[in-house]
Amino acid sequence: MNFVSLKQEINEFLNGTNILTQLSVPQLVEKVLSRKEALLTSTGAVAATTGKYTGRSPKDKYIVEEESVKDKIDWGSVNQPISKEVFSSLYNKVLEYLKEKDEVFVFKGFAGADEKHRLPIQVINEYAWHNLFAHQLFIRPTEEELAAHDAGFTVIAAPNFKADPAIDGTKSETFIIISFEQRTVLIGGTEYAGEIKKSVFSIMNYLLPENGIMPMHCSSNVGNEGDVALFFGLSGTGKTTLSADPNRRLIGDDEHGWSSNGVFNIEGGCYAKCINLSREKEPQIFDAIRFGSVLENVIIDQNSRIADYDDGTLTENTRAAYQLQAIDNIVDPSVAGHPNTIIFLTADAFGVLPPIAKLSKEQAMYHFLSGYTSKLAGTERGVTSPEATFSTCFGSPFLPLPATRYAEMLGEKISQHNSNVFLVNTGWTGGEYGVGSRMKLSYTRAMVQAALEGELTNVETKKDDIFGLEIPLHVPGVPDEVLQPNRTWSNQAEYEAKAKELAEKFRENFKKFQNVSSDIIEKGGPTA
Numbered sequence: 001m002n003f004v005s006l007k008q009e010i011n012e013f014l015n016g017t018n019i020l021t022q023l024s025v026p027q028l029v030e031k032v033l034s035r036k037e038a039l040l041t042s043t044g045a046v047a048a049t050t051g052k053y054t055g056r057s058p059k060d061k062y063i064v065e066e067e068s069v070k071d072k073i074d075w076g077s078v079n080q081p082i083s084k085e086v087f088s089s090l091y092n093k094v095l096e097y098l099k100e101k102d103e104v105f106v107f108k109g110f111a112g113a114d115e116k117h118r119l120p121i122q123v124i125n126e127y128a129w130h131n132l133f134a135h136q137l138f139i140r141p142t143e144e145e146l147a148a149h150d151a152g153f154t155v156i157a158a159p160n161f162k163a164d165p166a167i168d169g170t171k172s173e174t175f176i177i178i179s180f181e182q183r184t185v186l187i188g189g190t191e192y193a194g195e196i197k198k199s200v201f202s203i204m205n206y207l208l209p210e211n212g213i214m215p216m217h218c219s220s221n222v223g224n225e226g227d228v229a230l231f232f233g234l235s236g237t238g239k240t241t242l243s244a245d246p247n248r249r250l251i252g253d254d255e256h257g258w259s260s261n262g263v264f265n266i267e268g269g270c271y272a273k274c275i276n277l278s279r280e281k282e283p284q285i286f287d288a289i290r291f292g293s294v295l296e297n298v299i300i301d302q303n304s305r306i307a308d309y310d311d312g313t314l315t316e317n318t319r320a321a322y323q324l325q326a327i328d329n330i331v332d333p334s335v336a337g338h339p340n341t342i343i344f345l346t347a348d349a350f351g352v353l354p355p356i357a358k359l360s361k362e363q364a365m366y367h368f369l370s371g372y373t374s375k376l377a378g379t380e381r382g383v384t385s386p387e388a389t390f391s392t393c394f395g396s397p398f399l400p401l402p403a404t405r406y407a408e409m410l411g412e413k414i415s416q417h418n419s420n421v422f423l424v425n426t427g428w429t430g431g432e433y434g435v436g437s438r439m440k441l442s443y444t445r446a447m448v449q450a451a452l453e454g455e456l457t458n459v460e461t462k463k464d465d466i467f468g469l470e471i472p473l474h475v476p477g478v479p480d481e482v483l484q485p486n487r488t489w490s491n492q493a494e495y496e497a498k499a500k501e502l503a504e505k506f507r508e509n510f511k512k513f514q515n516v517s518s519d520i521i522e523k524g525g526p527t528a
Helices: 003-013 025-034 084-099 128-137 143-147 194-211 239-243 283-288 361-370 403-417 441-452 492-513 518-524
Strands: 019-021 046-048 061-064 080-082 104-111 119-125 153-158 175-179 184-188 214-222 228-232 249-252 255-259 262-265 269-273 294-296 319-323 339-346 356-359 372-375 387-390 420-425 461-463 470-472
Touching: 003 084, 025 046, 025 128, 046 128, 084 153, 084 175, 084 184, 104 128, 104 194, 119 128, 119 194, 128 194, 128 269, 128 294, 128 319, 153 194, 175 194, 184 194, 194 214, 194 255, 194 403, 214 239, 214 403, 228 239, 228 262, 239 269, 239 339, 239 441, 249 255, 249 262, 269 283, 283 319, 339 361, 339 372, 339 403, 339 441, 356 361, 356 441, 361 403, 361 420, 361 492, 361 518, 387 492, 420 441, 492 518
Parallel strands: 019 104, 046 294, 061 080, 061 175, 119 153, 153 184, 228 339, 339 420
Antiparallel strands: 104 119, 175 184, 214 228, 214 249, 214 255, 255 262, 269 319, 294 319, 356 420, 356 470, 372 387, 461 470
16 A cells, blocks of 8 residues: 555545544543543543553554665664554554544644644544644644645554554554554554654654754753753653743743754643642643643542642653643744753763763763663653663654764754753762652752853863763852762762763763764763
């Protein structure tokens, strides 16, 4: 089956009597409640649970091995190949499955706030709440845009359709399959809505570099003077929290493109972690969870319908999906200029990286390729406590192309626009995980603010003996001893041993990037 015939088949399917296209938020909420898919909370949000899959299923994600892409994809454990025959068979089964449903929901919209580089998408859902999720996360079209909408990619999500590995060629009942030639994503066997969001991001990570645009797993905001900041980091490191700054306008919280014109948001909404969420700590996120928003795996009081954000019974990976417009202080449309400041966020479970350090270009390239953090509980199946991990470019699960392609683009952008880059550790201090404590959010905010306002550009620094990082000696609002990680440990020998252990992990991980510039290897990594 070629793309033209597949597109014709989908169009015929979408003309079925059971298809409900582009329902409004109120209509979708009514459907969610009447179908008993979720609860209505005290703020007007709907709260759904996702069963046994409360995070992504990376081992069940595949890319179809097709002639036009097979020599471009970075095949391996992240980008697993699957045959065209397996995809075609599952596609036909899923479509037949959905044809038998009383109702199927369709959202048409865009990925990419820059009209020059946006991708028209359509999302086909078995669940009304998944369609509401898509309505909140992607960019909604105007009536005029909807009339002319021609999907460049289709996402089909059928959670209750479960694959049979013995027959269907998958590893489990769950599958997330991207076909670039057929411009289709198939999702089955999982109710976790994040698979829809991240599939579209994976698509953009393949398509944008073809047009000279750097796709980025980061949040972004802009100050009153037009100064743009990027925040890179994996789930739970603070991207959403730190970019939701009342003194700066939010561009987006997770996915962006960096073109010759500047930065643009790929999405139209936010997908925020909300474990331990409070109005006091994160007022913008807290107040954004209102009518039309979607809560995922948050415990709700059955009588008051008040959300208990401190309850991680189902998962630590509780989520809230809401439209960008639910936040007052945003850039609309979500486009801005070139970044002045780039911040790499990490949650260091070893407790040895400094809370903030200024990076040279070579160090920026090294740490971008390394993507070190701690994998936090709940973001993936089977992870119940933090683990040291390296996720290339702070987004390894979503990168179809070789990592060096993205790193080279970043290096070019940093040089071209003279962007300042900082490494910020939001993880542990005073000891490793289980001994030390998590870095105070107030300290992290103070350090980020100083970086954004240019207060750390020419400040006095001390070079870390093990990682070679330039650590500021003073940051307003932060005790000096907090800035030097070795001073927060009671036992210096234990600190040095743990720091050297982590440094060795960096070196071992970086061996797979030996084809990059020797300057990056020699000047970017640990020095001891």
